[in-house]
Amino acid sequence: MIADLLFPNRCIACNRIIDAQLLTCPLCMEQIHFTHTGYLDDSFMKQKCSLLFPVENAFALMNFEKENVSRRIIHDLKYRSREHVGRILAGWTTGQLDFQDQKPDLLVPVPLHPKKLKERGYNQLHLFTESLSAFYNIPFDHELIKRNHYSKAQALKDKQHRLETKNTFSITQAISGKHILLIDDVFTTGNTLATVAWEILSAGNNKVSILVMAVDV
Template sequence: MIQWKKWFTGPGSCCLCDAPHRASSWSAVWERVCPSCRCRLHRIDSPCCPRCGRAGIGSLCEDCLTGPGGELERNVAVLQYTAYPRELIHLYKYRGREHLARPLAEMMAERVFSAGIRAEAVTCVPLHPQRLKERGFNQSERLAQEAARHLGLPFIPTLKKVRSTPPQSKSSRWERMAMLEEAFQSSDWKRIAGRVWLVIDDVYTTGATMVECARTLKRAGAQRIYSATLAR
């Protein structure tokens, strides 16, 4: 009896940093995060921009008021993009910690469900083939596959990036939108048309990537497009 209890309740480890943490593998994702990690993660709750998910704003933010983006109904994000989420994403994308996709995507699925978003299919922001070859995997695709599994939805990779774009970290929102124009194509109009889609990516910065993905899906006949990111 004692052995069975240990199997359910510990010893265990944090699902993010692997530090010892007494939490069952059956526990909800936030219960599997150790106190040290939890205090460094700032979850986005109300108030936030109802369109892009920016924290601390109870109405549309300035970017959403002044910029394009009508094709994207709404973005929701789990975490503010502070130092520790940035570190986790870096470990996941570049340091071989690909197993982080599971807990991070579970957080995203929980956020999507609690926000009342009811999509019919999940897709992801694609990488250009050259970038995919360099990195070895698409971090957004792994997150999308896991999130779709938790949401009980099909994952369908409907988007392709057909034009390589330079790094955008130092570009303004308008520069990013110009660079990304016509950079994506939809690969399967029959499966896209008439459906409500959820697009997954790791970080929402200016929204240019999500808006262009939504625009591409809309041209292919999608009914509505929502997006979810780990960080904002």
């Protein structure tokens, strides 16, 4: 294709020309620190969640480290209009994530405020969630959780403001007796996920598990 010749796909980290279907070159791929922990393991990710809310299982694909390729990937997904990165990360996830006998009933991504969604043009979690839904044959719901307040990006907030999430989210419909897999991009303080998780748990006899693209270590 002429477009491929004029605008070749380049590694997200080092800018080398790579195959159109790839995200990184092999050398940069080796720099990504995948967690290699199972969904059912008593992992670092699960322990962090357990300090904040009752969690069934937890899975993080990558470690989120300063000046690492994983940080660049998430940044490009969220802030550089590279929505397709979500589909690639979903492919990486399905290669490692095995629900075994604890498959959730519903996949629910953390929502953006409508104003933020309009500004960005997409929710960085939607394509990722939809790809996982198709692979595992688990339904998803982008509308179950509503974000009530507009706020600037988490990355731009100081620690105190990151903790101010009271009444930030609400449930849009009655739901009970479900095992919800709550999906987010990065687990940092865990406060956002905890706020959403408590909304789901308080709504009825529900269970919550967590899946994130990366966990801050």
